[in-house]
Amino acid sequence: MLMCPNCKSKIPFWKPWFLTNFNGINCSTCGKKLSGNKKINSLIGGIGGGLGTLVLLNLYKSNFSFGSVGITVLWILSVCFASSLFTKLEIKE
Ligand SMILES: [Zn+2]
Secondary structure (H helix, E strand, C coil): EEEECCCCCCCCCCHHHHCCCCCECCCCCCCCCEEHHHHHHHHHHHHHHHHHHHHHHHHCCCCCHHHHHHHHHHHHHHHHHHHHHHHCCCCCC
């Protein structure tokens, strides 16, 4: 579970999905601006993006077959899951 590094309140699991290296999110309890650890963000983005290219290519090649759509959904879910799990929040100065 993600926690605010300032007030230790819980951060909704979907918040890091909107977190990039260029923006931050606000803690809804204390209002602090938080950003993700850039290294971890890049790692998730890099792996997710790399896999995503393969997944989308496969989807296109297979003419949007049932199996490929399933793999695509699985990929989206795992990227979301990974960002919720591995994002490390830091207080933005
Ligand atoms: Zn907070």
